[in-house]
Amino acid sequence: MEFRQLRYFVAIVDHGSLSRAALVLHVAQPALTQQLRQLEEELGAQLLHRSAHGVVSTDAGKIFYEHAQAILKQVADARSAVVQSTTRPSGSVSLGLPHSISGALALPILSAARERYPEITLQLTEEITGSLAEQLKSGRLNLAVLFDDVPLGHFTGTPLVEEDLMFICRAGSAFAPAGPGVRLGDALGSTLILPARQHGVRPLVEQAAASAGLVLGAVLEINSLAILRSALLADLGATLLPVAPLLADIERGAMAAWPVVDPAVTRQVTLCASRNIPLTNAAAAIGKLVREVSEDLCARGAWPGARLRE
Template sequence: MELRQFKYFLAIVENKSLSRAAEHLHVAQSALSKQLAELESELGVQLLSRSRNGVTTTEAGKVFYEYAQGITKQISDARAAVLRSSDAVVGSVVVALPQSVAATIAMPLMRAVSRRYPNILFHLNEELTGNMADQLLLGRVDIAVFTETMPSRDIVFTPLVEEAFVLMHSPQDPIAPAPGDISLDEAVAQPLVLPSAQHGHCTRWIVDDALKRAGLPPQRIAAEINSVYVLKSAVEAGIGPTIMPLGLAQREVEEGRLVAHRIASTDVVRVLGLCVSRHLPTSNAKLAICRLISDVLRDLCESGQWSGGRYLGAVAQRGR
């Protein structure tokens, strides 16, 4: 397989049409069709289905598309690396953040990258947590800020921040607990609004594990919502309470739209850190962004902008 075939295939899928892809690539449509036919022949599978409405990926095509994106990115990064001096901090870096982290660190991180590394082409993706390990392993993402739930045989995890969870409910909740700290048992007294188990690695899984450790039954669910913003709105509207890190709803609590209770359990916490693939090369740009993420998270915790966050990076590094 040639790099050109990967690029042609990606263009066809993303433009949903051979003619539009040919126009985008400035090549003849017949040449594009020939390259696609050779690619499908070499793989021994059909990658695309054609119809009057354009082209769609087959199941095999969907798998190949994921790999093709990662492969073309790695080749592009390799080309940039060899064309620059060994100490240059240039190239592209893709960082993935789960929804439950993006609200806190996305803008401070983007501002820091723009200020400190203007020659890095920085991409920031907000992802559902169930997709992030695959994105890293396929090479489509360079760095993820996540919990230590990805497979250690493939992913290197460096802990940076610890966050305690709180019970969050509407001020109008008629059966909410009295002000002050509450037990884990009290926190799950009502059916909760939570992300689905498939996409709740950074939140739902923490709650599930804490209940299991405490010998409590699984929580009852009022609704499953895989959007942090919609989930907070649902809690504010009285659909049910939730358990989440305080930093996720700091503004709503300060404005009196939500009420938070600290949960007296050392198990209802999450540790966030850097996740990178063990199998992909590390560029100067990638190392620089890893260090910058650590600096940004430390500054947010120490300045109080990350409510409930405790920086662990320096401790983690000393222990290595």
């Protein structure tokens, strides 16, 4: 198997046809077809379905595509690490952020990176934490912000913040509590709108309920943050989430948030990197920047419900 075959295969999948990939790669289409055929013969599997409208990956092709992408990225990172300066890091860095935290971190990190490191191309990926952990292990991400709902033993970690989950509903809702806080048992007895179990918040809520000897009541499962927000505004229920993803609605008075007590529910937020794949200078610089941005947001009170971890 040759490195160029990986590059050719990824290009074919990305562009959806052999002819478009051949134009981008500046390779004659018959030569590209031959390299693809050799790759399939070596692997003993068909990687693509071909038709008059283009190509589509087979199941084997989808698996191979992920590995090929990771290998190409690691080679690019190795080249970048060799040539870049430690004082002026450059190159591409991929950072993964969970859906429920990107509202707090994404724009501040992008702004700080553009100002501090103009020669670094920062690529942000927004995914559920389980998917981010898998991409980090395979090398498709350089860094990822993860929670304590996934095993972190495969990674090195830099503590960022401890974040409170709050009871949030539409302003004036029938679900709104009478007091300044909400006991966990009362919150769990409400109609809750929560993500499914593969999302970081849901297992945290279930674990907190089990630890307190409580039972989670009726749940509307919505994995899209945008749809969950719409359901809250329609007063279909309340939610247990950090404030950050719904802060704009809370600040304009469309929603309200109450602290959860007896017991409180918190999550640990950690910046992670692979133990097995060394960071480039650029990735290390972005990692340090993420910590600095978190410190600044907490110091200014711009990340409500979050406290810096030492």
